[in-house]
Amino acid sequence: MNMREKLDKIWDDISSYIVANPQELEAFRIKYLGSKGLLKELFTELKSVPNEQKRDVGQLLNNLRIKTEGLFHELKEKLSSTVTDEGTVDYYRPGNEEPIGARHPLSMVRSEIIEIFSRIGYTVSEGPEIEDDWHNFSALNFPPEHPARDMQDTFFVEKGEKEMALRTHTSSVQVRVMENSQPPIRTISPGRVYRNEAISARAHCFFHQVEGLYIDKNVSFADLKQTLLYFAKELFGEKATIRMRPSYFPFTEPSAEVDVSCTICNSKGCNVCKHTGWLEILGCGMVDPNVLEASGIDSKTYSGFAFGMGIERIAQLKYKVNDLRLYSENDVRFLNQFTSEI
Ligand code: DAH
Numbered sequence: 001m002n003m004r005e006k007l008d009k010i011w012d013d014i015s016s017y018i019v020a021n022p023q024e025l026e027a028f029r030i031k032y033l034g035s036k037g038l039l040k041e042l043f044t045e046l047k048s049v050p051n052e053q054k055r056d057v058g059q060l061l062n063n064l065r066i067k068t069e070g071l072f073h074e075l076k077e078k079l080s081s082t083v084t085d086e087g088t089v090d091y092y093r094p095g096n097e098e099p100i101g102a103r104h105p106l107s108m109v110r111s112e113i114i115e116i117f118s119r120i121g122y123t124v125s126e127g128p129e130i131e132d133d134w135h136n137f138s139a140l141n142f143p144p145e146h147p148a149r150d151m152q153d154t155f156f157v158e159k160g161e162k163e164m165a166l167r168t169h170t171s172s173v174q175v176r177v178m179e180n181s182q183p184p185i186r187t188i189s190p191g192r193v194y195r196n197e198a199i200s201a202r203a204h205c206f207f208h209q210v211e212g213l214y215i216d217k218n219v220s221f222a223d224l225k226q227t228l229l230y231f232a233k234e235l236f237g238e239k240a241t242i243r244m245r246p247s248y249f250p251f252t253e254p255s256a257e258v259d260v261s262c263t264i265c266n267s268k269g270c271n272v273c274k275h276t277g278w279l280e281i282l283g284c285g286m287v288d289p290n291v292l293e294a295s296g297i298d299s300k301t302y303s304g305f306a307f308g309m310g311i312e313r314i315a316q317l318k319y320k321v322n323d324l325r326l327y328s329e330n331d332v333r334f335l336n337q338f339t340s341e342i
Contacts, residue, residue: 003049003057007064010038014068019075028075032068039065102338106208106327109315110190113210116234117188120227122212125187127173129194130157130164135172139294140251155194155205166194170211171251174287174306177213178295183302184216190311201323208311213287215297215304221254221286224305228284232260235314239266243278252285252306263317272320279317282309 014032019025032038042061049057103111114124127135137149147153148168155166173189189211197203214223225244232240240263244256259278261267267277284307289299312324319338321327326334 003053004060007042007060010042011064011067014064015071017071017075019079022079025072025075025079029072033065033072039068102335104327104335105315105319105321105338106311108338109311109318110208110210112235113231113309113311113314114188114190116231117212119234120230121186122214123187125173125177125189126191127167127170127176127189129167129192130159131167131172132162132164135175136165136167136169139175139291140171141288141290141294142250146250153195153197155196167191168195169193169308170209171306171308173211174213175291175295178215178292178297183297183304185304186214186216188212199325201325204312204324204328206328207324210309210311212284212307213304214306215287215292215302217302219286219303219305221305224284224286224307227305228258228282228307232258232281236260236263236317244284247283247285249283249285251288251291253288255283255285258282258284258307260317264320272317281313281317282307284308 017028019028030037034040039061042064046054046058046061118124133149136154137146142149154168157164157166170189170191170193173191174187177185177187177189191209191211192206193209194206195203197205199205212227214227225242229242232242239261241261243259245259247255247257249255258281260281262270262273262277262279264270264272265277267273269275269277273279284305287304287306292299292302292304312327315321315327316324
C-alpha cells in the first residue's frame, strides 16, 4: 500500500467517526489531533519518506490535517446544538417554579356545605340545568300566573318541539329525587341556576345554589330548625345562632327565611348586616303536601322539609367578597387569594 492509499484509508476511518457527547469529541481530538495523536505520528513518519516523495506526501498529509480539523469543528458545532448530553445539562440547577393553582372560592364553599350535611346522612343528587316547566315550576306548586315564570326572570330555550327553560333554582332537583325514590329521603343538590337579570355587583344571570330535602315519617318544623342551627354552627362557628322569619314560597307551607347572627360584628351592628346584627342566608319550609303528591309521595304518611341557599351569598359572608361579578371573571389576582385544603 503506498502512502496515498494509506492516507485515504485513514480518512475513511476519521470521517466515519461518531461522537455523541463531549467526552467522545475529546477522545476524537486526542486520537487524531492530539500531541501524541495519529497525525503527529504521520508527520514524524514523513522524515523517513524518500526525499523525492517528501513534497507530495507532505501535501497529502497537510490536506488530511486540514480536513480532520474541519471535521472536528463541525462535530463540536453539532454537539453544542443538542442538549441531551450530560455535559451541558446542569442537574443541580434549581427547576423553574410552577405556580400552584387554588380552588375556586365557590367550589370550596360548595365542598364545605356538602361535607357538613354528609356528616348527618345527606347524600348529593344532581339534575339537569335545562329543565321543563314541570320540574322547575308546576310540580313545585307554582300557579300558572306566578310572576317567577315570567320572561323577565326565566331564560326559555327551544328543545325540539318542547319549550324548555334554564332552571331558575335547584328546587327542580327535589322534584326529580321524589319522583325517583321513596322516603326516607335525605339529600342536598348543589348546582348552577340562571335568571334573566342585568349583571351588576349584586345580581348575575347565573349563580349557584344548594337545595336540601328531608322526607320521612313525622318530620317536623323542629327538625328543620335544629338541622339549620347545626349547619350554621358548623359553617360559621360555635357562637353562631339563627332566627327564622315567616315568609312565602309556593312549594313550602309554612315557609321561613333564615338569618344567621352577624359573624363580622358579632351581632353588634355593622355595614354588612346593616346594623341589624343578622344576615339572611337561606329560605326554607315544610314541603307543601301538593308538592309531595305531585311527585308520587303519600302526603298522609310522610312529611318533610326543604331549604335552599345561594353559594355566592355564603361565600360573600365567609370571604367578604361584595361584588358578584368577581366570581366569574377568572381574574387570577382575585383567585390567588384563596387557598384551601379541600
Ligand atoms: N328555590 C328558592 C329560591 O330560589 C329557595 C328555596 C326557598 C328553596 C325555600 C327551598 C325552600 O327548598 O324551602 O329562591
